[in-house]
Amino acid sequence: MTAQTPDISKLYDTVLILDFGSQYSHLITRRIREVGVYCELLPCTQKISELHFKPKGVILSGSPYSVYDTDAPHVDPAVFDLGVPILGICYGLQEITWVNGGKVAPCDHREYGHAMLNIVKHDEHPFVDRLFNTLEGEMQVWMSHGDQLSEPPMGYRVIGRTNTAPYAAIANEERHIFGIQFHPEVTHTPQGKVLLKNFVIDVCECEANWTMESFIDKEIERIRRVVGPTAQVVGAVSGGVDSTVAAKLMTEAIGDRFHAILVDNGVMRLNECQNVKAILSEHLGINLKVVDAADLFLGKLKGVTDPEKKRKIIGNTFIEVFESEAATLDTDFETIGKGKIEFLLQGTLYPDVIESISFKGPSATIKTHHNVGGLLDDMKLKLIEPLRELFKDEVRSLGKVMGIDDELVWRHPFPGPGIAIRILGEVTPSQVEIARLADHIYIEEIKKADLYRKTSQAFAALLPIKSVGVMGDKRTYEQVIVLRAVETSDFMTADWYPMPYDVIKKISSRIINEVKGVNRVVYDVSSKPPSTIEWE
Numbered sequence: 001m002t003a004q005t006p007d008i009s010k011l012y013d014t015v016l017i018l019d020f021g022s023q024y025s026h027l028i029t030r031r032i033r034e035v036g037v038y039c040e041l042l043p044c045t046q047k048i049s050e051l052h053f054k055p056k057g058v059i060l061s062g063s064p065y066s067v068y069d070t071d072a073p074h075v076d077p078a079v080f081d082l083g084v085p086i087l088g089i090c091y092g093l094q095e096i097t098w099v100n101g102g103k104v105a106p107c108d109h110r111e112y113g114h115a116m117l118n119i120v121k122h123d124e125h126p127f128v129d130r131l132f133n134t135l136e137g138e139m140q141v142w143m144s145h146g147d148q149l150s151e152p153p154m155g156y157r158v159i160g161r162t163n164t165a166p167y168a169a170i171a172n173e174e175r176h177i178f179g180i181q182f183h184p185e186v187t188h189t190p191q192g193k194v195l196l197k198n199f200v201i202d203v204c205e206c207e208a209n210w211t212m213e214s215f216i217d218k219e220i221e222r223i224r225r226v227v228g229p230t231a232q233v234v235g236a237v238s239g240g241v242d243s244t245v246a247a248k249l250m251t252e253a254i255g256d257r258f259h260a261i262l263v264d265n266g267v268m269r270l271n272e273c274q275n276v277k278a279i280l281s282e283h284l285g286i287n288l289k290v291v292d293a294a295d296l297f298l299g300k301l302k303g304v305t306d307p308e309k310k311r312k313i314i315g316n317t318f319i320e321v322f323e324s325e326a327a328t329l330d331t332d333f334e335t336i337g338k339g340k341i342e343f344l345l346q347g348t349l350y351p352d353v354i355e356s357i358s359f360k361g362p363s364a365t366i367k368t369h370h371n372v373g374g375l376l377d378d379m380k381l382k383l384i385e386p387l388r389e390l391f392k393d394e395v396r397s398l399g400k401v402m403g404i405d406d407e408l409v410w411r412h413p414f415p416g417p418g419i420a421i422r423i424l425g426e427v428t429p430s431q432v433e434i435a436r437l438a439d440h441i442y443i444e445e446i447k448k449a450d451l452y453r454k455t456s457q458a459f460a461a462l463l464p465i466k467s468v469g470v471m472g473d474k475r476t477y478e479q480v481i482v483l484r485a486v487e488t489s490d491f492m493t494a495d496w497y498p499m500p501y502d503v504i505k506k507i508s509s510r511i512i513n514e515v516k517g518v519n520r521v522v523y524d525v526s527s528k529p530p531s532t533i534e535w536e
Contacts, residue, residue: 041354046076115182266297
């Protein structure tokens with residue numbers, strides 16, 4: 001298996017971000033992308049000699065470690081020989097100090113929260129002022145550290161201080177190195193995005209040309225070059241924004257040599273297959289085949305209640321069905337003299353890449369994520385991932401550039417195992433019907449209330465319990481629906497959405513009256529962490 005992925009860093013001015021395990025590292029990447037500069041996040045252990053591009057600048061992230069710990073991570077010293085500007089954030093500042101002969105020591109007390117930074121200007125040294133260009137006087141910043149500088153390295157000037165951190169920002173004019181003790185990437189530092197923009201534009205002198213309009217033309221050209229004039233490409237689609245944008249991009253590049261396959265696993269949303277077929281095939285011109293495998297999936301799920309077993313059954317069965325369909329297509333192409341299927345399209349996004357290359361390694365498995373990646377070795381196909389370098393918001397922007405309707409571009413995520421992991425307990429046709437109808441009513445009502453775009457993900461789940469109720473003067477003993485809605489920018493953390501009472505009241509009334517077998521509706525008010533977004 002060979003992964004065919006974009007080498008975007010050779011097409012744009014690129015800033016390298018080295019991750020020391022900070023929970024905020026991905027935010028640095030997002031903020032810089034937002035100002036129109038391309039950047040890549042790699043682990044701090046990255047050897048500069050093995051880097052596949054020459055960065056215009058380097059950013060060292062924060063970290064939960066202390067630089068003086070015996071097991072503390074340290075950057076490749078060759079970073080300082082690149083001859084490009086460097087910005088150290090929190091631990092990154094301390095790493096610059098430690099490596100260059102300064103001193104780092106524990107604070108008298110851990111500093112966590114807001115602080116006021118006093119910006120120190122140097123009129124006689126204008127280059128060191130570039131980091132705080134347009135920023136003057138005091139600046140509200142967010143601190144999160146247990147160590148700080150007790151003595152900066154030789155040759156560094158103080159460009160910012162707080163009441164408790166005399167070396168909260170330092171700079172070396174000759175080497176173009178900057179360090180700050182606070183976190184500009186978080187929203188708690190209101191002018192942080194301005195500071196990061198100053199670094200990449202004014203200090204690194206990057207061209208701000210990273211847009212989806214520029215990306216699409218270059219990516220289509222790359223796809224054509226990689227796939228060639230005759231090879232066929234196959235890919236699974238779900239109707240979600242990621243797979244739809246990837247499929248549309250591939251269709252724009254190679255036309256009907258791309259073959260999308262939609263597998264109906266029996267646990268999709270109400271009228272899902274019909275709607276996806278209408279959107280992808282009829283409106284977007286994507287070459288689509290729908291495979292009805294609902295009975296096969298539901299048959300294998302019979303009697304299964306463990307969520308991990310559900311996911312594995314659905315994932316393995318999907319692989320079987322997808323492989324079978326791909327093999328049939330390949331045989332047909334061979335018969336009529338067309339090129340063989342050589343590539344598998346996958347809608348991998350940058351957060352997935354970040355998770356896999358994190359300095360601390362992939363997170364502990366909370367639950368298995370459904371992904372068609374498990375079929376790659378068996379199929380001997382080369383993987384092509386045109387969205388691999390993009391965040392979710394960039395994928396949505398790309399979809400809009402390609403003319404995909406807002407309703408699909410802003411569609412909430414839907415898990416690969418579908419409603420099966422929103423039915424706690426055994427998945428049966430009757431349980432699927434209950435969960436499907438309840439979810440349909442829920443989404444319909446929040447769209448009517450103009451709340452769909454204000455929430456990042458919303459769904460109804462069916463609980464494996466029954467409760468006593470009274471309907472028509474008769475005792476009932478029926479099931480419980482839980483409503484879930486969250487707000488999030490990256491799905492790594494999420495807050496529960498404060499749904500208006502009148503909207504919840506209407507949704508509850510409709511579900512109880514219209515969905516047979518339900519007599520109680522509750523609302524989930526837990527955030528991630530400690531909870532996950534999905535219930536299973």
